[in-house]
Amino acid sequence: MIATLDDLDVEGTTVGVRVDVNSPIDDDDTLADDARLRAHVDTLSELLERGGQVAVLAHQGRPGGDDFVSLASHADRLSTLLDQPVDYVDATFSEAAREAVRDLSNGGCVVLENTRFYSEEYMEFDPERAARTHLVEGLEPVLDAYVNDAFAAAHRSQPSLVGLPSVLPSYAGRVMESELDVLGSIEETDAPRVYVLGGAKVSDSIDVAWSVLEKGLADHVLTAGVVGNVFLIADGVDLGDASSDFIYDQGYWDEIDRAADLLDAYGDRIALPRDVAVARDDDRHELGVNALPPGDGEAAMDIGDSTLDYYRRILADAETVILNGPAGVFEDERFQTGTRELYGAATDIPTSIVGGGDTAAALRTLGVEGFSHVSTGGGAALRMLTAESLPAVTALENAPQRPAADD
């Protein structure tokens, strides 16, 4: 059983709140998209309005990446979103950070520095060991409670996610609560249930497909994106060198055999693209699978109209649809049709659940809305869909005793 904000006596309590604001970053190292920050506003404003003192903890990017930047611009943006001053300190658990936390007044908020600026936060630990890291030992003395709202990072076993809940009374924030409610009860949704697996996380998607087909959760699995391309090759279609090289370079070549095994076991419930779109003379050009391979250098970048018709017919009978991953390279205008049309058709289904950071960004770009639930998580949502436990959620379940709620 996980405690929520309803169980927390907030007034006068100093709360460390782990959020996931990992976002696209502009060339000047500032935030390019604030969707993930906006998702946490309810949790943060509730804690502040109820008289808490809030220290925000988060990571941004991965070491070595262009998006591995400070949280200074996130703090600025949060101040606007919360409509109150938000401090920022360029330290996470040192004396400077502790002082900034101790200085908070009731209703005050400080953003601590990118947790991954410290090497331990980019390692995986079991919770007991994570509890003895510098971050946890540094912050524990100045915090009364811990709130985890970072569903999108809940599949990581890192100190700020599994160490702090080992030593502090801990609670799920509102984002975490709603994600667990929806994604934790997929089996209770109405059948027929259709899974749409697109995007580029091929191994994760094949794991999901195995799991939901084996458990009888999926009446149909529709494939698209790089996932669809891998299934086409597994089915004996010659997609040409450009797509094959891409799959090989991404390290997904071995997945072709797994996809073939899956087709052998459950082929009657797996739908494959019937056509693909390639770039020809700078335009979008669609080719039926019988007309493949495409020309030299032409890669399968989207699903085509005949696939869309086929998938729409399957979706028409569905009561629940669960979608992850764009159907094509939506960053290129010529290859947005598959994602726009397929996801658009899914909004007509009574229950429609979408997962994936890039997918959510694609839908915002394309203006597709009207889903029952759009998850803030990509990898975390996929892990939930295979009914695997998430380390940060388990850590919340096992968190120590807590003070009683204020009302």
Ligand SMILES: Nc1ncnc2c1ncn2[C@@H]1O[C@H](COP(=O)(O)OP(=O)(O)O)[C@@H](O)[C@H]1O
């Ligand atoms: N046919 C394709 N070929 C190459 N990349 C593709 C194709 N279809 C989709 N993609 C890419 O997949 C990426 C998103 O996939 P993924 O990271 O799995 O999504 P999410 O973050 O929503 O889980 C996008 O960058 C998109 O360009």
Ligand SMILES: O=C(OP(=O)(O)O)[C@H](O)COP(=O)(O)O
């Ligand atoms: O963006 C995230 O996950 P996602 O790409 O699966 O949506 C999370 O912030 C986790 O980041 P990570 O995959 O660098 O640990």
